[in-house]
Amino acid sequence: MTRTLPRLTAACGAALLSVGLVACGSSTATSPGTPATAPVQSEIATAPPADDATDGATADEDDPDDSGDGGTATAVAGDGAADKVSANTASEDEIAQALTAAGVSNPARWAEEVVEYRPYPADDPDLTKLRKNLAKYNPGQETTDEIVSALTP
Amino acid sequence: MTPAGVATGPRPGLVRHGLVALTAVGILAAAFELFSEHHWNGVEQLVPWAALAALAAATVLVLRPGGSGVGAARVLALLVLGASVYGVVDHVLVNYGSGPLDERFADTWDALPLLTRVWYAASKEVGPAPTLAPGVLGQTALLLLLATVGAPRRRAVAPG
Numbered sequence: 575m576t577r578t579l580p581r582l583t584a585a586c587g588a589a590l591l592s593v594g595l596v597a598c599g600s601s602t603a604t605s606p607g608t609p610a611t612a613p614v615q616s617e618i619a620t621a622p623p624a625d626d627a628t629d630g631a632t633a634d635e636d637d638p639d640d641s642g643d644g645g646t647a648t649a650v651a652g653d654g655a656a657d658k659v660s661a662n663t664a665s666e667d668e669i670a671q672a673l674t675a676a677g678v679s680n681p682a683r684w685a686e687e688v689v690e691y692r693p694y695p696a697d698d699p700d701l702t703k704l705r706k707n708l709a710k711y712n713p714g715q716e717t718t719d720e721i722v723s724a725l726t727p
Numbered sequence: 728m729t730p731a732g733v734a735t736g737p738r739p740g741l742v743r744h745g746l747v748a749l750t751a752v753g754i755l756a757a758a759f760e761l762f763s764e765h766h767w768n769g770v771e772q773l774v775p776w777a778a779l780a781a782l783a784a785a786t787v788l789v790l791r792p793g794g795s796g797v798g799a800a801r802v803l804a805l806l807v808l809g810a811s812v813y814g815v816v817d818h819v820l821v822n823y824g825s826g827p828l829d830e831r832f833a834d835t836w837d838a839l840p841l842l843t844r845v846w847y848a849a850s851k852e853v854g855p856a857p858t859l860a861p862g863v864l865g866q867t868a869l870l871l872l873l874a875t876v877g878a879p880r881r882r883a884v885a886p887g
Contacts, residue, residue, distance in 0.1 A: 680827055690768050710855035714830035 661694050661701060661725040669725070676724035684721055687711070696727045746874035750786050753867030754779055760860070771817065778810040778864050782871065789874055797875045804875075807868040814861025819845070822854025829853045 659672040666685045673681035691707040701722050708718050758779055766772045785803035788796030826836040826844060832853060836844065847853045 679833065683824075683828060711825050711828040712830060712853075713828055717830065 658724060658726045660727065661688050661704060662692055662696070662727055672724040673721060676720050678717060678720045678724070684708075684713075688721070688725065694727045698727060701725060701727060743874050743877065746870050747786060747789055750782070750867055750871045750874065753863060753870065754782055754786070757863050757867065760863075774810055775814060775861060775864060778807045781810075782807045782864070782868060785868075785871055789871060801872060801875055804868040804871045808865045811861050811863075811865030811868065814864065815858060818856035818858045818861060819848050821856040822851060822858065823848035825854035 657672060657675060659668050661669070664672070666682075666689050669688050670681045670685035673684055678684055687708065688704060691704060694701055694703050704725070705718055705722060708721065713721075757775070761767075761775055761779075766775065781803045785800040785807070788800035788803070790796075823844060826832050826839075826847065829836075832839070832847075839847075849858050851858055
């Protein structure tokens with residue numbers, strides 16, 4: 575009797591650990607090599623305020639050159655709807671505004687994701703890293719293309 | 728012939744050390760998983776790292792001779808247990824918030840019954856966060872708590 579209890583305790587502990595580790599591994603298997611979580615946000619914005627992007631002071635300016643030559647600073651100015659912003663250095667509001675212009679739904683939420691997965695390699699204009707991370711949310715090819723079309727590294 | 732009342736099983740210390748070893752394995756496995764997932768985007772994603780540090784400290788405390796660190800280790804393990812529960816809830820909330828981003832639910836998410844949305848979030852039907860993964864922290868903390876049951880206590884030496 576005195577033998578059984580400790581053995582049972584140890585066996586249960588080992589079994590629980592194994593089950594937990596298996597559950598942990600299998601639940602992440604669909605998206606290997608990608609972050610597990612994203613910031614909690616229960617509010618889904620439909621469109622950002624148009625004048626939010628004027629607040630350039632909120633832009634992340636501390637890592638412009640993280641991934642290569644810093645040729646892209648903050649925004650790539652064009653004319654009309656072809657305006658692109660830098661996924662690496664533009665502020666979240668600027669990205670949201672660019673996504674709105676590109677016709678992306680939930681632009682504020684997607685802008686948050688774009689900022690979260692920085693930095694992006696400067697030599698990858700197709701933003702493969704961003705595409706890979708966005709895929710975890712199952713947005714569909716069309717939405718992914720719309721998001722990427724509004725951004726440059 | 729074993730005298731009555733004398734335990735014949737494995738030494739209690741062996742089981743205790745086995746549980747501590749399993750705790751150490753759990754800590755290392757969780758750290759590897761977090762590292763491979765690049766789980767450090769923002770303060771919130773640093774919570775499990777802090778929990779792992781606390782659990783490692785608690786493990787060292789349990790191993791202190793004389794059992795002098797058992798009380799503190801239990802407190803730390805309970806904190807980690809709380810962090811684990813928080814992590815599970817947080818992952819469900821992250822997935823819940825990702826519902827409108829999923830092309831399958833983009834137009835219908837808000838119209839779904841609340842329980843359905845919560846179930847989709849908890850079962851990872853929507854969203855990227857593995858809902859039960861933070862539970863490994865709690866499980867490992869429980870292993871350490873078990874290891875403190877029957878741990879040797881510092882006793883006053885009787886004179887003479």
